[in-house]
Amino acid sequence: MIKADHVYKTFKTTDRREVKALVDFSTHITKGEVVVIIGPSGSGKSTFLRCLNRLEEIDSGEIVIDGVDIHDKRENINKIREEIGMVFQLFNLFPHKTVLENVTLAQIVVRKRSKEQAVETARGLLKKVGILEKENVYPSQLSGGQQQRVAIARALAMHPKIMMFDEATSALDPEMIGEVLDVMKTLAREGMTMVVVTHEMGFAREVSDRVIFMDDGQIVEEGTAEHFFVNPTHERTKLFLSQIL
C-alpha cells in the first residue's frame, strides 16, 4: 500500500548548515499493517510521516501510495491527502470552530458531502471516540486528551485508507494518554493501516505488526515489538530502549 524507496531529505538550518533528515530510507507497508516508528528526537521519524502526505517535499527517491507517486508534481496532492489522515502532536484543532464543525468542515468543502450527511458521520465518529456530548463546545474548553480524540475523529471523517499519528500522545498529561491510546488501539484492531510515531512501547507491544527503530535518518533495526523487548541486536537500539522503558 505504501512503498517508500531510497528517500532522501535534507533540511537547511537557519545558519545554512545541512541536516540530513532521511538518508536512503526505504520501507514498504502493506494494507492493514500497523507500523510503529521509534527513535530519538531528530532521527527523522516525523519527517518521514510528513513526506508521506507531502507536507514536506523529498529531495530524491520515490514514495508510492496505492500506485500513485505522491511526489509527482502532476498528481493532485489534495486528492491524495484525502485518503491519508494525520494526527498531530499539538492536535491543531481549528480554535474558531466548534467540535462538530471541526469534524464536518473538510467533509463538506473537500468531500462535498451535504451538511446533514457530514453531521451524521461526525456524530458517529465523536461517539466512537467517546466525546459526543461535547459537540457544541470550542476546542479551548476541552482537555488535551479530549482535543486529541476530536482530532482523530476529524481525520477519520474523511474515511482515509491510512492513518498517521505524529507523536499523538507526547503533549498530553500522563493521565490522558490512555484515553487516546485506547482509540488508536480500537482503530488498529479494526484493520486500519497505521503509521505511528510514538514512544509508547506498550501500544507497540499490544497492537503493532512491526516496529522500526530509526536514527540519523536511517532504519537501524526493525522487527516485531517482542523482538525489541526480548533481543534487540544493535547497541544503539539497546541504549535507546533503556532510556525510554
Add this chain to the structure above:
Amino acid sequence: MSFNKRSLITLAILAVIVGSAYYFFARKGITYIWHWESIPEMLVYYGSKSAEDAEPRLRMGILMIGFVLTLKISIFSIIFGIIIGTIVGIARLSNEPVTRWLSLTYVELIRNTPLLVQIYIIYFFVGALLRLSAFAAGTAALSIFAGAYVGEIVRAGIQSIHKGQMEASRSLGMSYAQAMRYIVLPQAFKRIIPPLAGQFISLVKDSSLVSVIALADLMFQGQQAVARTYHAFEIYFTVAALYLVMTFALSMATQYVERRLAISD
C-alpha cells in the same frame, strides 16, 4: 468605577492643569464673541433652497451634507481597503517571487510617499486619463493608501497563526485557497481587529485631505462655511465633533465585533 487614593491624586493633577490653562487664556484677554447660534442651521434647517426648489421642508445643512459625503468616502475606502489589503497580505507571503516583489513594491511605494501627493497624482494624472470624477479619484486614492497598510496588517495576522493550522487543513485534503478561506484568514482577521480599527479610524480622518481636490466632504464644507461666516472656532469645533462621531462609532463597532468573536477563546 471605584476611586482610590491614586485616582484622587490623578484627578487633582488634572484639575491643576486645566485650571492653569484657563487662567493663562483669561489673562491673555482674548475677546471672542461666540456665534454658536449659526451652527444648527449648518446641520439641519427647515426652509426652501432656491427658486427651483422652493417647497419648504426639512433639509440638510452644509456641514451635514459634508458629513454624509465623508461617511460615504470612508465606507467605500474601508471596503476596498480590506479587499486590496487581503489580496496584498496573501501576495506578500506567496511562494512566487514576482508576486512577492510586486506586492512589496506596492506597499513600500504607498507607505513612503505622502497621501496628499498621492491624491493629487491620482486626481490630476490618473483621473484625467481615465476621466474619473473627484469622488472616484478621492475614493481610489484613499483605498489604495489604506490597502498598503491593511496589507501589512493582514500579512502579520496570517503569520501569527500557527503553521499547524495550515498543515492540519492541508492534511485533510483542503487546497491552499480553502485552508486560507476557512481556517487561516478567519482566525487572522479576529486577531487583527484592533490594529485594523486603528487603521480605519486614521482613514476616516485622512479622508479630510480629499478636500484639496474640491470634493465637498466635511472638511471642505467646513472651510466654505468659515469663508462665508468667519465663525472659524465654532465651525471647526463642530467639524471635529462630527469626525469624532464617525470615529467613535467605528471604535464601538469594532469593540462589539471583537467581543462577539471572543466566544471561542
